[in-house]
Amino acid sequence: MTTTPSPRTASRADGAPSALRESAARLDADDALAHLRDRFLLPEGVVHLDGNSLGPLPAAVPPALTDAVTRQWGTDLIGSWNTNGWWEAPLRVGDAVGALIGAAPGQTVAGDSTSVQLYTALSAAAALRPDRPLLVTDPGHFPTDRYLADAVAGQRGLQVRRVPPHDLAAFLGAEGHRVAVVSYSPVDFRTGELYDMEALTRAAHDAGALVLWDLCHAAGALPLRVDDLGVDLAVGCGYKFLSGGPGAPAYLYAARRHHAALETPLTGWNGHADPFGLSRDYTPAPGISRARIGTPPVLSLLALEAALTAFDGVDLTRVRAKSLSLTSFFLRCADELLTPLGFTPVTPADPDRRASQVALSHPHAHGLVRALAERGVLADMRAPDLLRFGVNALYTSHRDVLTAAAHLRDIAREGAYDPTPPAAGTVT
Numbered sequence: 001m002t003t004t005p006s007p008r009t010a011s012r013a014d015g016a017p018s019a020l021r022e023s024a025a026r027l028d029a030d031d032a033l034a035h036l037r038d039r040f041l042l043p044e045g046v047v048h049l050d051g052n053s054l055g056p057l058p059a060a061v062p063p064a065l066t067d068a069v070t071r072q073w074g075t076d077l078i079g080s081w082n083t084n085g086w087w088e089a090p091l092r093v094g095d096a097v098g099a100l101i102g103a104a105p106g107q108t109v110a111g112d113s114t115s116v117q118l119y120t121a122l123s124a125a126a127a128l129r130p131d132r133p134l135l136v137t138d139p140g141h142f143p144t145d146r147y148l149a150d151a152v153a154g155q156r157g158l159q160v161r162r163v164p165p166h167d168l169a170a171f172l173g174a175e176g177h178r179v180a181v182v183s184y185s186p187v188d189f190r191t192g193e194l195y196d197m198e199a200l201t202r203a204a205h206d207a208g209a210l211v212l213w214d215l216c217h218a219a220g221a222l223p224l225r226v227d228d229l230g231v232d233l234a235v236g237c238g239y240k241f242l243s244g245g246p247g248a249p250a251y252l253y254a255a256r257r258h259h260a261a262l263e264t265p266l267t268g269w270n271g272h273a274d275p276f277g278l279s280r281d282y283t284p285a286p287g288i289s290r291a292r293i294g295t296p297p298v299l300s301l302l303a304l305e306a307a308l309t310a311f312d313g314v315d316l317t318r319v320r321a322k323s324l325s326l327t328s329f330f331l332r333c334a335d336e337l338l339t340p341l342g343f344t345p346v347t348p349a350d351p352d353r354r355a356s357q358v359a360l361s362h363p364h365a366h367g368l369v370r371a372l373a374e375r376g377v378l379a380d381m382r383a384p385d386l387l388r389f390g391v392n393a394l395y396t397s398h399r400d401v402l403t404a405a406a407h408l409r410d411i412a413r414e415g416a417y418d419p420t421p422p423a424a425g426t427v428t
């Protein structure tokens with residue numbers, strides 16, 4: 001999103017039909033997770049429905065960062081690598097993320113960006129299946145995943161096949177024996193469609209291929225079971241549903257059974273078996289440590305670590321149930337208030353096929369999202385015509401959802417938005 005909301009007026013859903021207001025009030029009254037909102041510092045008068053792009057500030061982060069800067073860096077100085085656990089932070093934070101994605105400790109490392117982690121994972125997967133020439137990815141995958149698939153394929157002499165998840169089984173039936181890795185996301189970042197991770201993982205494995213999941217839009221939003229499903233590799237960012245802050249470290253999961261043979265393409269000294277031995281040649285560390293590269297962004301790791309405490313004691317099956325309640329309610333509001341005004345929901349109505357966002361198509365998506373931001377409702381748009389609304393069960397209420405839908409109805413009805421498409425280079 002682009003605009004600083006001013007004035008912030010989003011707390012008003014007064015103009016919404018009373019049946020919707022009563023439903024929102026009832027659903028919020030029954031919400032066993034409502035108290036978790038206090039774990040976030042949400043500005044007054046803002047409805048935050050863009051946590052699928054950048055989560056808001058968790059209350060635990062400012063004191064953790066103050067401590068990291070003033071006591072650890074300011075006073076303990078370089079000794080902090082030992083005394084304050086800086087050296088182990090990528091593994092410690094990796095394990096904390098691992099707990100949210102269903103990974104037992106010792107298989108997840110945090111530190112570099114999702115794009116870098118993807119490069120590592122795709123390259124490592126190709127090296128684990130050297131006799132197979134195909135890399136399968138989703139034509140609708142997030143751009144960085146597609147670009148990196150092309151780059152790794154080019155460097156390793158592979159060919160990329162763009163196969164939508166719904167067509168994977170048929171594709172593997174014909175070409176499966178040639179596929180090294182299937183690289184997918186369980187969630188379509190535009191529409192919010194949720195794919196069947198279990199069935200797709202099994203299909204890849206039945207063909208003898210590896211599977212790499214990009215969990216950016218899933219981790220923290222729904223229960224994940226990477227160990228149970230036998231996932232080979234996974235990556236994800238720290239700044240969406242994990243709310244680790246702008247540019248938060250991303251993570252890489254590699255199943256333990258692959259560690260001994262895991263060849264990482266960026267052989268930085270932090271991944272060395274003996275980083276301070278300063279030896280001439282690279283010897284990979286045992287375990288997931290070999291996926292470390294260079295000095296990690298410690299302050300960002302500590303911010304992410306603090307952010308993850310927002311999940312302490314939280315049952316992700318409850319998070320999922322509330323997220324579905326929020327998105328169902330959003331679809332109902334859309335049906336009653338927005339479809340008559342030219343909005344078309346593109347997110348599946350079937351809850352089993354819906355992740356934690358609702359997307360609506362409208363030819364003036366950009367202007368509408370900007371007008372919403374001016375009224376204190378934060379959402380985003382994805383070109384050419386999608387308005388995206390991400391819900392996070394840790395802090396979103398049904399009233400928030402209704403407020404957003406009611407403002408959008410008013411803006412559309414009044415024509416109170418600029419229909420000009422975004423200029424090239426605009427962050428949307």
Ligand SMILES: Cc1ncc(COP(=O)(O)O)c(C=O)c1O
Pocket residue numbers: 113114115116142144145185189214216217237250
């Ligand atoms: C599925 C997915 N992968 C990767 C990224 C981004 O990668 P990076 O964190 O390197 O910018 C995003 C969003 O920005 C995404 O939605």
Ligand SMILES: Nc1c(O)cccc1C(=O)C[C@H](N)C(=O)O
Pocket residue numbers: 001052053054142189382427428
């Ligand atoms: N990572 C982002 C950024 O650095 C700037 C703006 C947006 C983003 C995003 O996360 C986009 C997001 N992955 C998406 O689903 O479209």
